[in-house]
Amino acid sequence: MKYSYYPGCSLECNAAAYDVSVKAVADLLGIKLVELEDWNCCGATEYFSQDELTACSVIARNLALVEPELNQLVAPCAACYLNLKKVDHLMGKFPQLGSQVNEALAAGGLSYRPGRVTVRHMLDVIVDDLGETAVRDKVSRPLAGLRFAPYYGCQVVRPLDNGDSPEYPTKMDRLLSWLGAEVVDYPVKAHCCGGHMTQISEPQAFELIRRLLQSAAEYEADMIVCMCPMCQLNLDGYQARVNKHFNTNFRLPIMYFTQILGLAFGIEPKKLGFGKELVAAMPVVKAKLNGAMASSG
Amino acid sequence: MSGKTTLKKGTFIERVIASTPGGERLVHCIQCGTCGGSCPSGADMDHTPRAIINMIRAGEREQVLSSNMLWACVSCYFCTSRCPQEIPITDIIYTCKRFSIAEKAYKETDAVALAQTFTGYVDKYGRSFEFGLATGYHLLNRPLKMMAMGPMGMAMFSRGRMALTPSKIKNIGQLQAIIKKARQIGAQQHAGR
């Protein structure tokens, strides 16, 4: 199985833990990820707020760079995933926009035919393309005893269809259950983390973050498992400030699903980027998994 | 039923629809309020998304483009995904944001500065630059907040989660040529309207 890989800017640095764990897990599962040569930033939501055609063209450059024989492009970041998929979708559905984007691409000697590339999220690749047996076969350190709150956020499940419910998605629930872990079915798993609002209006963002932490805590989750660098940054990086703001005492590690997958596959936590999170995960992992973690110190 | 709708050229609603892919669904709004009820930022908005849609229909251009609602939107797409009339509400909000920036109608928000700082890095390097964003944007817009950010920034930094220099793509010339051309087409289209 071979895919084109679009890490996105966050995974270069802030979400390096996501990048290393995606690669480690892919390697073990026999998924070959070929990084897209000279990819550029997807513009997040910021370009669309200013100039739609430029936003689409900047994104389309990446689609155009995908090699012909690798028509599946995997993006682990939810914002990148949606932007890439949305531009492919818009260019196909609105031919006038499509031809304008191609006109802009032509200035860089590129072109893109909508539909040529299928944009995928890493979660979909693992759950839909590999499936239960392939994942279960690799589990060497079952995670029984740990309670996970799978957190989907917005942009993978909405507004474009990824084969899961936009309200109550279950793909990550299933994946985590294959690892032997307990999965809590809490109601806000596809609600918003606040996105870039932590940069603009903290009270507004902190309230959204609080709702998520509170619900996961009420359902007695040991940690929240996410699939987007923005969600991770907001819930993890800002957790201390949210606690201060609301006088609460949440201590929920926020981990990428690939880190958890790697943990179950027996990969050494350090190699999965454990320790980069601000709310440390290892104490709870060690406490809940007892002997299973003894070897990895 | 898809009856033909005739909207007067140049009216606010027609401009919004013409500038939003799939925007023609806007005329089907039955003002049910699902969007307004769904919005995670609903409590912080001067007008709900539903009200904004109705204001677009009523031609209340200034009120729409100066509403803080546009900048409170977090792009969660709940309104779009739940709308019983399949109106691309989030995308309509993006369109209004663009109009608001173009006409400098926005009030009391740092969102525009953030967006411009962000895309400035993309234009220059082809990649976003979190440290630059965190410092540049905050220094410019909210130096006091920088202080509060301090401990968190340090924690991020010590864990290797913040780079001090931006990375740059190799073929930045190609990206810049594409961006230049896209802006040119956009400007022509705007002039043609």
Place this chain on the structure above:
Amino acid sequence: MAEKVGIYVCHCGSNIAGTVDCEEVARWAGQNIRDVAVARDYKFMCSSLGQQLIEDDIKKEGLTRVVVAACSPHLHEKTFRRACQNAGLNPYLCHMTNVREHVSWVNNDKKAGTEKVKSLVSAAAERVKHQQPLEPFFVKVNPATLVIGGGIAGLQATLELADAGYPVYLVEREPSIGGHMAQFDKTFPTLDCSACILTPKMSEVGQHENVTMFTYSELEEVSGSVGSFKVKIRKRARYVDYDKCTGCGICVEKCPRKVVDDDFEAGLGYRKAIYTPFPQAVPRVPVIDTANCTYFQSGKCKVCSKVCPTDAVRYDQQDEIVELEVGNIVLATGWKLFDCKRLPNYGFGRLANVYTNLEFERLCNAAGPTNGKIVLRDGKTEPQRVAIIHCVGSRDSRYNSFCSAVCCMAAMKFGHLVLEKTNAEVYSFYIDMRPNQKDYEEFYQRLLEEGMHFVRGRVAEVTDAARRPEEQGKLIVQYEDTLLGEQKRLPVDMVILMGAMEPQADAKEMGLKCGISCSMAGWFTERHPKLDPVATMTDGVFVAGVCQGPKDIPAAVAQGAAAAARISGMITNGKVMIEPIVASIDEESCSGCRVCNNMCPYNAIEFDETKNVSRVITAMCKGCGTCVAACPCDAISGAHFKNEQIYAEIEGILWDAQPAAAATEGGR
């Protein structure tokens, strides 16, 4: 001798003339089409003056053919054929071409529209010259009627016909007649007890000397046509001898197997593995649910058989096919409830105290699982606050665009019952209140007086994710009060979803069996939405009740009665006219290959063994043309659709085509 053709172009007020230059078409036709004796345009051809024009021209000008360019032949073909007949011209020498639905209504370009109408008129004129006089024939109307569906609409139709003295066969899929109305507690706006007004009709039907009921049965197949349909009914095995069973109910009482009743009790209550759906069921004869019966699943038990005093249990009973002959068919197949799980943001199926409207009907029904006590899913707690959400799956372009028409009133009925039976507060979340029938607005006023809260806003989500202490342990309804323009949250104990009425899952299939079509939304299509609401495009097939579109009980009853009235008229008349547009086989050319015998979808071709030729049974032929196309010997022709008529029509429509193509092929 050349024919003398009259051309009449109708303006249809501005319907056609708005986008077609009718005057120009008439002028052009008079000058350019061969054999045209008269070409006129007129404001309304269907008016008596318009018809008079045709009649006068036939008499004075000696017209031998007539073309009317107007609306759809569905509407006025009969009108113009009658005008020709009045003037002594065979009605089948008149041809209509549809320039309204096919041109003016679907086009804004007057020039292009006018050109298209010229082509259509030319085609009609060339065709009509090849048409031949035909004589319609008549068939007797079998006085028996088949009614499919034993809900209130079907029951009404059945009783009206049976009371008029005509035999009725009533087919019902469920073990008992009664339909959805049997599940309800009260009916709006009068709040009279649903069972009290329904069960007398049910028992009347059950005992009527002119009614034969087939419950737990389904329509298998229909053949024939108006006046003389042949139908096959599948009587599903009940595993109980219908004639021996006295309906004493001992078997049900003693049956050790209890299962959740997803049908009549909407999942809220239980039934036994041998059951009648409810106490007043008609007939009282139970059925065995083999999927849940211990004997059928494991070969042991037989308690029902042992306790039956009349030895009526038959484990080896098989489905039975019954063949019937009827003159007319009424489809009254009703509706099904929208699957509320399709809107996961409302939590149905995940949050215990979110109910569907049908569940709530059972919950507040005195004969229901809680004896009419309005309590939460735990079976004991009375709600303090109830939210009712309108338009769940209705007025939603992703599921059903239509308004289900009854939910506003049903929601208010629920509100009244909650206020009457509990101390709870009731909130209705509506998009638009539509209490638009007799005494409905007054009911709305009554509920306002009773203190029901009405909030204008479609609920965004129902959640158990509490944000504030007062929300803990509650269901929280999140919405925008659109009249205030504010987002709000309301903690409640119970939520009722007003799920949409949807077409039955097999409506399309049922329509196909009877030769009628469904609308985009899936409801059966009536012959005319205003002027012929219970007839269909297939003569002898009528529709009544919700299967034609969402409606309340009074409207369903009115349609059942209307369908019965239409059928009574036909039976009284005794005969119906059949269009002579049928196939015929030239015995000289027929090779006796019998290909057509199996092709005919209406079983209208028989084989004559002695002569070794096939023959069309005219009364059963629908003129579909399948056999004409299939015959390898060109021995079959379809009246009114003969090859030369079609070719002439094609040549007519191509009047302005360049002959170059033909020339390069070396001439035809």
